[in-house]
Amino acid sequence: MTLRPGTPSSPAVRRYRIALAAHLALVAAISALAYSGRLPLPSLGASHLDLVGHAVLIGTLALLVDGSLGFTPLPLVGSRWVGLGAVIVLALAGAEELLQALSPHRSSSPSDFLADV
Numbered sequence: 695m696t697l698r699p700g701t702p703s704s705p706a707v708r709r710y711r712i713a714l715a716a717h718l719a720l721v722a723a724i725s726a727l728a729y730s731g732r733l734p735l736p737s738l739g740a741s742h743l744d745l746v747g748h749a750v751l752i753g754t755l756a757l758l759v760d761g762s763l764g765f766t767p768l769p770l771v772g773s774r775w776v777g778l779g780a781v782i783v784l785a786l787a788g789a790e791e792l793l794q795a796l797s798p799h800r801s802s803s804p805s806d807f808l809a810d811v
């Protein structure tokens with residue numbers, strides 16, 4: 695299946711935007727719990743489920759942002775395989791991973807960032 699840029703007002707783009715709003719609420723809730731120290735991560739870390747969580751949450755976020763932008767290719771790259779939404783989410787995920795080092799309840803690790811990619 696080839697993903698093609700959509701028009702901003704198309705029904706498919708509107709559905710992506712609704713799903714994005716719901717997913718952002720989920721990611722924000724999980725982040726708030728993690729930064730407050732109320733997310734039970736020790737049990738997740740032992741089995742690497744935190745890496746799966748990163749991949750699923752950030753991967754879904756990238757897909758939904760890309761869909762909300764109509765699968766717009768990144769103009770600088772000129773390739774339809776590099777979505778603008780995915781690049782935006784990856785940049786924000788990298789910045790958030792660095793900010794985790796400043797929190798007493800979070801840890802920053804290269805493996806978490808690689809799971810985001």
